[in-house]
Amino acid sequence: MSGGSDDGRHGDDPLTTGLIHHRYEPPAGFGAVPPAVYKASTVIFRNVAALRARNWKEKTGYTYGLHGTPTTFTLEERIATLEGGRRTLLAPSGLAAIVLVNLTLLKSGDEVLLPTNVYGPGKELARQELARLGVTHRLYDPLDAAALAAMIGPQTKLVWLEAAGSVTMEFPDLAGLVGACRARGVTTALDNTWGAGVAFSPFDQGVDISVHALTKYPSGGGDVLMGSVTTRDEALHQRLTMTHMHLGLGVGANDVEFVLRSLPTLALRYAAHDAAARRLAAWWQTRPEVVQVLHPALAGAPGHAHWAASCRAAAGLFSVVFDARFTQTQVDAFVDALRLFRIGYSWGGPMSLAVPYDLTVLRGPASAGQGTLVRFSVGLEAVEDLQADLEQALAVLPP
Numbered sequence: 439m440s441g442g443s444d445d446g447r448h449g450d451d452p453l454t455t456g457l458i459h460h461r462y463e464p465p466a467g468f469g470a471v472p473p474a475v476y477k478a479s480t481v482i483f484r485n486v487a488a489l490r491a492r493n494w495k496e497k498t499g500y501t502y503g504l505h506g507t508p509t510t511f512t513l514e515e516r517i518a519t520l521e522g523g524r525r526t527l528l529a530p531s532g533l534a535a536i537v538l539v540n541l542t543l544l545k546s547g548d549e550v551l552l553p554t555n556v557y558g559p560g561k562e563l564a565r566q567e568l569a570r571l572g573v574t575h576r577l578y579d580p581l582d583a584a585a586l587a588a589m590i591g592p593q594t595k596l597v598w599l600e601a602a603g604s605v606t607m608e609f610p611d612l613a614g615l616v617g618a619c620r621a622r623g624v625t626t627a628l629d630n631t632w633g634a635g636v637a638f639s640p641f642d643q644g645v646d647i648s649v650h651a652l653t654k655y656p657s658g659g660g661d662v663l664m665g666s667v668t669t670r671d672e673a674l675h676q677r678l679t680m681t682h683m684h685l686g687l688g689v690g691a692n693d694v695e696f697v698l699r700s701l702p703t704l705a706l707r708y709a710a711h712d713a714a715a716r717r718l719a720a721w722w723q724t725r726p727e728v729v730q731v732l733h734p735a736l737a738g739a740p741g742h743a744h745w746a747a748s749c750r751a752a753a754g755l756f757s758v759v760f761d762a763r764f765t766q767t768q769v770d771a772f773v774d775a776l777r778l779f780r781i782g783y784s785w786g787g788p789m790s791l792a793v794p795y796d797l798t799v800l801r802g803p804a805s806a807g808q809g810t811l812v813r814f815s816v817g818l819e820a821v822e823d824l825q826a827d828l829e830q831a832l833a834v835l836p837p
């Protein structure tokens with residue numbers, strides 16, 4: 439484009455003004471499989487009246503990149519559909535989504551209850567940051583709904599649920615726990631990262647809020663950090679939206695693009711991770727080196743009946759507890775000997791991962807002497823190759 443402009447906005451210098459205020463607009467109606475990726479801090483208003491009439495809360499229009507773009511709105515709607523909810527907010531990580539829920543619902547003098555097997559950083563958040571703000575917390579047994587009901591007091595304003603619990607994989611009595619909270623009018627927030635919206639429908643279980651680390655299965659690539667907070671209740675969503683806005687939580691358009699691209703294959707990938715993990719978990723049950731295989735879909739695993747009551751699938755995650763005759767150093771040597779299973783946190787990507795955990799640190803001194811636990815995230819490699827890898831690595835253990 440050179441020189442002249444129709445409305446006087448395009449300027450005369452083609453190398454600077456002309457390239458910034460360019461008048462070309464592509465034809466409307468472009469159709470493609472992926473939704474477009476829009477990037478913006480500034481959002482342009484047509485005129486001052488439009489600026490004054492802005493309404494970022496309803497998300498019916500655009501005001502500023504932090505408050506939403508067509509790209510983030512699109513992912514929010516799809517996550518709401520996935521979770522069976524109505525409204526979703528995106529956060530820069532799963533942990534940030536957990537922070538958002540806590541800071542929206544809790545104030546000084548309140549108490550939050552967490553399951554004993556809660557995601558570790560969520561427990562640390564309560565211990566360090568929430569405590570500093572005057573919010574107390576206590577831990578409850580996720581398999582004992584009556585005990586939770588007895589713990590709820592006038593200060594209890596939020597109960598976190600996690601299904602299955604992190605690392606030790608106990609599947610909670612969701613119906614019982616949610617029932618106990620609803621009977622006392624206490625808000626429930628489920629960390630639904632494990633179920634991913636696929637294994638069960640969180641709102642059918644009666645929870646108020648579903649939080650999801652999109653970092654895991656929805657991303658599926660081991661390359662994105664993102665979280666979501668989904669609700670069915672509009673008033674609760676509005677409270678979360680205000681706090682979300684005040685905290686300045688935003689997500690990058692390119693990260694949203696990755697998740698949008700991965701979502702259509704989520705159910706297929708989840709099923710593949712599930713099938714492979716169940717085969718390997720069943721194989722571990724035949725191994726003399728371990729005393730327990732912690733996978734909620736295995737008969738006899740803690741919470742298995744609760745899993746069977748509410749789930750149609752399971753994530754590709756499980757843990758094994760090694761016989762106490764093996765030292766921590768020996769179990770570490772087994773993990774080091776793995777070739778396909780790599781050592782690293784997080785899960786949900788194509789590569790299988792293994793992490794040893796100290797049960798005493800996780801669950802307190804009562805767990806002492808129960809052996810070392812290794813958590814496996816099963817990726818998308820051929821199951822036969824993964825089993826052969828485990829077999830060759832077990833060879834480093836003494837007989």
Ligand SMILES: *Cc1c(COP(=O)(O)O)cnc(C)c1O
Nearest residue numbers: 531532533557631651653663664
């Ligand atoms: C990974 C994870 C999170 C946190 O997600 P990040 O995006 O890593 O912050 C929260 N809850 C559970 C159960 C997780 O596994």
